[in-house]
Amino acid sequence: MKILVAIKQVPDTATQVKISGDPKAIETSGITWIISPYDEFAVEEALRIKEKRGQGDVVAVSLGPDRVKEALRSALAMGADRAVHVNDPALAGADTLLTARALAAVVKQESPALVICGRQAIDDDMGAVGAQLAELLGWPCASWIMEETVDADAKTVRVGRQVEGGLEVFDLPLPAVLSAQKGLNEPRYPTLKGIMGAKKKEIKDVKAADLALGDAAPQLTVTTLEALPPRPPGRIIQGEVKDAVKELVRALREDAKVI
């Protein structure tokens, strides 16, 4: 069973991000890059399916510039078998739909039985690529999954998807797209052996032309990035706990008018 895992390289949450000279982009120097955390759940889940079945092929795929090889290398170190790197400046301003179109083209070339991605990437938080990929392929899709079991014949997958107030359990025929929610699993750390082995694994470079995308114009574009408006300075309420609480409750009621 072949499983494709779509990952995105994003700035580490703790990294400072600054707007660059181009107001549409961030300053990329000095940034620590990581695999988006939800995508790590996706890689882990793919590896677990393969291990449970005793066979399979896990292919990691990502879009982005040269630095993205590092993220793919990390996925290979975790245990993915090989990787596909869609690396083309023509796709630099890709929105979720263009990204999904590129991934759909990769899926058509690779023909996996299952695609797993993270629920959303933690840089732009769109959370759309998985569902859009499914739509373009005409596949069923379950987002925000908390549990997953592929049946013995690899014909269907049973998933629990998180919704407000509960969990909905669905059977999906394969091929299908799943997006991973936190709680699905605990991603492994690459072992030293894994890291060494990853260096010998294949990362295939792919250009937009190889994917026959045709029109590569995004449907949604960023016009500007802005710093957050500053919050008004806060107030530390001093004094004995009893008095401080009294004053806080009064302020919430009379000044802030939120209660």
Next chain:
Amino acid sequence: MAGALWCVVEDDRKGMPKKVMAEALGEAARLGGPVEAVWLTDKADDAGLQQLGEWGATKVWLLQHEGLAPYRGEVWAPVVADLAAKETPKAILAPVTSRQREFMARLAARLGVGLAADSVALALEGDRLVATRPVYAGKLLSKVTWAKQPWLATLRPNVFRPAEVQAGRSAQVERPPVTLPAAQMKLVERREEVSTGLPELTEAEIVLSGGRGMKGPENYVILEELGGVVGAAVGASRAAVDAGWRPHRFQIGQTGRTISPKLYMGFGVSGAIQHLAGMRTSKVIVAVNKDPEAPIFKIADYGIVADLFEVVPEMTTEFKRLLEK
């Protein structure tokens, strides 16, 4: 009608639209309308249709069919896409919920248009719409715009001003024929969570959050007690969830829920960046922490540097007294 602003209805699965719809409909009106609702459901209460009218929908496209529940993106997307092709709305808006996030993404792909997910502001600039969205853990705001219509956007709950109820106003109800594609997904079961009796985290107007300072799972009961008094949801920081004190569905932050309540109160929450990412658009922020250096005080409107175990019971008493008046 052509050029309308559509709002996709999020309902309670029992025939009534959720309160968050007042926000989407209110925003559609502010953008100049015409405001229309699109409701996919297996059952729609007459009171629900009335409610949408009172929130400002002039028309409700009622797509009613037993095959539309439970929600499945593969079924919903073609139904709305077909109607949109016929009616050519200018924009399609929906509140952020787990299913609407997926549905709107799928619909955008089907229509071949852009989607601005989890928007916190929308504005018309000339003949284009510009959405504002928090990005990079809420550290920056990104403004985005569309190449063509319909403009698709999901709206963060509790951010947009809800429409005022206009009693007695009703919407024209259109019931177009519904043809469903064959569904590939089959529902096996729905597991309901044990209700806390408190509001849902993303919808609540007041949220209390307990962090590492709560010291253990047994202590959340004091927050639930306070929550019961003020009508608040109770959430937790990642540290508390990772320690196993609270289930993941209560986690506020980057790998949990994004909330934007009128009032957020953090107890024993340090304010790590990944937590701030999930709550920094809250209107009023209160922090209670023993450590005066806790980063959360930097974004708090009000702070008390003290032991939460002394503060919370005192607050419960004080709010009880105030709200009983």
